[in-house]
Amino acid sequence: AQSVTQLDSQVPVFEEAPVELRCNYSSSVSVYLFWYVQYPNQGLQLLLKYLSGSTLVESINGFEAEFNKSQTSFHLRKPSVHISDTAEYFCAVSYITTGANNLFFGTGTRLTVIP
Amino acid sequence: EAGVTQFPSHSVIEKGQTVTLRCDPISGHDNLYWYRRVMGKEIKFLLHFVKESKQDESGMPNNRFLAERTGGTYSTLKVQPAELEDSGVYFCASSQDRLSGELFFGEGSRLTVL
Numbered sequence: 001a002q003s004v005t006q007l008d009s010q011v012p013v014f015e016e017a018p019v020e021l022r023c024n025y026s027s028s029v030s031v032y033l034f035w036y037v038q039y040p041n042q043g044l045q046l047l048l049k050y051l052s053g054s055t056l057v058e059s060i061n062g063f064e065a066e067f068n069k070s071q072t073s074f075h076l077r078k079p080s081v082h083i084s085d086t087a088e089y090f091c092a093v094s095y096i097t098t099g100a101n102n103l104f105f106g107t108g109t110r111l112t113v114i115p
Numbered sequence: 116e117a118g119v120t121q122f123p124s125h126s127v128i129e130k131g132q133t134v135t136l137r138c139d140p141i142s143g144h145d146n147l148y149w150y151r152r153v154m155g156k157e158i159k160f161l162l163h164f165v166k167e168s169k170q171d172e173s174g175m176p177n178n179r180f181l182a183e184r185t186g187g188t189y190s191t192l193k194v195q196p197a198e199l200e201d202s203g204v205y206f207c208a209s210s211q212d213r214l215s216g217e218l219f220f221g222e223g224s225r226l227t228v229l
Contacts, residue, residue, distance in 0.1 A: 045219070101213045103216070105157045
């Protein structure tokens with residue numbers, strides 16, 4: 001069985017401070033990895049993804065995540081957060097064998113940026 | 116371009132009643148997904164349509180849930196009769212392909228069963 005663990009349900013951080021949102025997965029087969037973000041009163045939207053190639057992937061708004069196969073992790077980081085980053089962040093995986101779009105989500109981490 | 120829209124945004128019903136949730140995907144997206152998030156837990160896959168056909172309905176909890184996508188456009192998810200454990204947020208998503216991993220989600224329909 002495949003599962004995704006986001007250990008931190010809530011992460012408060014001061015504006016301009018760095019942040020790391022943790023994600024670990026368990027799978028016996030190769031996976032694709034994703035971070036989705038849900039801003040207040042909006043639907044989830046894709047933030048970044050790892051399908052293949054470089055294990056370090058970046059988003060357009062300064063977030064990055066690194067696929068670490070040995071530690072089965074895909075932690076999300078940002079060196080300096082903004083108020084507008086306040087949202088709920090979901091880590092997700094899918095099996096390479098069943099297609100990238102069959103997503104299994106974690107329980108989410110609510111990031112609150114404090115002015 | 117309009118995004119994925121869901122209706123209603125919030126529904127409060129009593130146990131035993133029926134509720135129908137509707138999803139309008141992005142125009143041209145053949146793939147339509149339903150997910151559910153019970154409070155505090157993970158977002159769980161319910162089913163996947165390709166056009167009007169059910170590609171995968173392995174996540175449907177039981178036969179009280181019925182999903183349809185007539186004509187391959189909008190989709191409905193009916194819960195009949197509703198139970199307390201059906202409460203949660205029901206998300207609909209659509210995608211143009213099945214390989215990119217990019218799903219476009221609606222804002223969700225919050226269902227409260229009393």
